[in-house]
Amino acid sequence: MNEKIISKGSKLDLTIESLAFGGRGVAKVNGFVVFVKNAIPGQTVRSLIYNKRKGFAEARPLEILSESENAVEAPCKHFSHCGGCTIQNLEYEEQLRQKQAQVEGIFQHQAGIEDFALEAVVPADETYHYRNKMEFSFSNRRWVLTDEPEGAAADFALGLHIPGRYDKILDISECHIQQPLGNEILNHVRSAAVEQELKPYDVKTHIGFLRHLVLRFGVNTGNVMVNIVTSYENTDLLNSMAESLSKAFPQITSIVNNVNTRKGDTAYGEKEILLYGVPSITEKLGDLTFEISANSFFQTNTKQAEKLYETALNGCGLTGKEIVYDLYCGTGSISLFLAKKTKEVHGFEWIVSAIEDAVRNAVNNGIGNAFFHKANLDRPLDGIKDLPKPDIIVLDPPRAGVGRKTLQYVSDSEARRIVYVSCNPSTQARDVVFLQENGFTLSQVTMVDMFPHTPHIETVAVLEKT
Numbered sequence: 307m308n309e310k311i312i313s314k315g316s317k318l319d320l321t322i323e324s325l326a327f328g329g330r331g332v333a334k335v336n337g338f339v340v341f342v343k344n345a346i347p348g349q350t351v352r353s354l355i356y357n358k359r360k361g362f363a364e365a366r367p368l369e370i371l372s373e374s375e376n377a378v379e380a381p382c383k384h385f386s387h388c389g390g391c392t393i394q395n396l397e398y399e400e401q402l403r404q405k406q407a408q409v410e411g412i413f414q415h416q417a418g419i420e421d422f423a424l425e426a427v428v429p430a431d432e433t434y435h436y437r438n439k440m441e442f443s444f445s446n447r448r449w450v451l452t453d454e455p456e457g458a459a460a461d462f463a464l465g466l467h468i469p470g471r472y473d474k475i476l477d478i479s480e481c482h483i484q485q486p487l488g489n490e491i492l493n494h495v496r497s498a499a500v501e502q503e504l505k506p507y508d509v510k511t512h513i514g515f516l517r518h519l520v521l522r523f524g525v526n527t528g529n530v531m532v533n534i535v536t537s538y539e540n541t542d543l544l545n546s547m548a549e550s551l552s553k554a555f556p557q558i559t560s561i562v563n564n565v566n567t568r569k570g571d572t573a574y575g576e577k578e579i580l581l582y583g584v585p586s587i588t589e590k591l592g593d594l595t596f597e598i599s600a601n602s603f604f605q606t607n608t609k610q611a612e613k614l615y616e617t618a619l620n621g622c623g624l625t626g627k628e629i630v631y632d633l634y635c636g637t638g639s640i641s642l643f644l645a646k647k648t649k650e651v652h653g654f655e656w657i658v659s660a661i662e663d664a665v666r667n668a669v670n671n672g673i674g675n676a677f678f679h680k681a682n683l684d685r686p687l688d689g690i691k692d693l694p695k696p697d698i699i700v701l702d703p704p705r706a707g708v709g710r711k712t713l714q715y716v717s718d719s720e721a722r723r724i725v726y727v728s729c730n731p732s733t734q735a736r737d738v739v740f741l742q743e744n745g746f747t748l749s750q751v752t753m754v755d756m757f758p759h760t761p762h763i764e765t766v767a768v769l770e771k772t
């Protein structure tokens with residue numbers, strides 16, 4: 307087949323060879339790469355090319371001509387429309403092999419990094435019902451499925467965004483990656499809202515009341531929080547729902563109302579009202595207890611977070627004498643995990659409320675050797691002259707990777723070891739190349755599968771001073 311026949315609008319039969327980072331299937335036509343949405347390795351799919359660029363094309367599948375030997379039945383009835391768990395139809399062991407191959411490809415072939423140990427992926431013991439937080443949206447623009455009868459009501463939905471559509475919500479009645487109780491609460495809230503004729507928010511006109519439903523679970527404590535995000539304050543409209551929820555689900559320990567009057571489509575309110583129970587839930591990680599309020603950051607897979615932090619702890623190789631810096635520390639969970647095994651930990655983070663949570667969590671756990679500092683890590687790390695110098699630096703940046711000035715600080719420091727936790731192996735590999743060029747050597751990369759059935763992967767890289 308000639309690459310020239312690949313043009314926008316052409317239909318091709320493609321065999322999927324692997325899974326690209328981000329989750330699309332990869333097919334090759336005489337070496338020319340075609341990314342095929344919603345296709346898994348081993349399938350042959352008739353595909354429609356919808357975009358062609360220099361060096362690659364993009365396609366969507368029209369028909370599966372032959373199935374992959376690693377295909378499994380996706381248990382979720384929303385699978386073909388919801389963009390959440392795009393590889394649910396690929397057997398779990400193969401998901402892990404594909405994720406391993408992606409990380410290997412990114413580090414070794416794309417970034418050209420050699421001579422390091424790539425450990426096998428740390429798998430999830432529970433591949434469903436693993437999320438401790440789910441964020442659903444209300445909408446008056448329900449996504450109507452093609453097989454629905456004409457004229458089906460579409461003015462109320464509670465569910466998840468259709469991929470690529472900020473305005474359309476797929477009504478969800480069961481999500482297999484959240485806690486089973488979450489599905490019961492989700493459906494109860496939908497029925498109560500419809501019964502009470504509460505108006506969902508319209509993201510285009512900005513009219514309507516109900517915006518989001520956020521559920522949080524203390525997986526190791528049994529605590530449950532229901533957070534109803536509304537566009538304005540009116541607790542009279544919510545009291546009866548809160549009452550029926552607390553009666554129907556005695557497991558619920560907290561019901562809050564976050565009020566977000568801004569146009570931005572976030573589940574984060576500028577005001578929070580307690581409707582029932584206590585304002586936060588607690589969760590345990592190892593022997594640490596965390597207090598989590600509606601807007602606090604917390605790792606969304608509790609069981610795998612424990613494995614991730616264990617991996618980071620092992621990577622640090624602590625003897626009990628080290629000064630550790632935890633850069634991008636969030637609410638300080640890694641810092642607190644390490645504090646018990648070392649002399650002193652300093653966490654750095656730019657969100658003030660996260661720092662406050664970190665300090666409170668340190669106090670609640672009786673940890674006196676973890677200290678937290680507000681810092682914008684896109685800028686030079688000023689104001690640390692009075693702090694003891696780090697022996698070990700832990701990095702856990704957002705997807706964009708470590709800020710260049712912070713990377714420079716890390717490589718100029720006298721730290722002998724860096725433990726770099728990442729949710730994006732591409733930016734991690736880019737930063738590792740920089741650190742390798744500036745006096746460090748990558749010794750080991752370990753992957754932890756935090757999000758089965760999705761293309762995401764978390765990696766922990768250990769670098770030593772050369």
Ligand SMILES: C[S@@+](CC[C@H](N)C(=O)[O-])C[C@H]1O[C@@H](n2cnc3c(N)ncnc32)[C@H](O)[C@@H]1O
Nearest residue numbers: 634635636639655656681682683684702703704
């Ligand atoms: C992946 S989270 C890490 C959270 C934490 N290590 C944990 O496991 O809970 C990244 C953190 O970096 C923070 N962050 C992002 N950009 C930042 C910046 N420029 N300066 C400081 N912190 C930043 C975010 O607020 C977030 O808490």
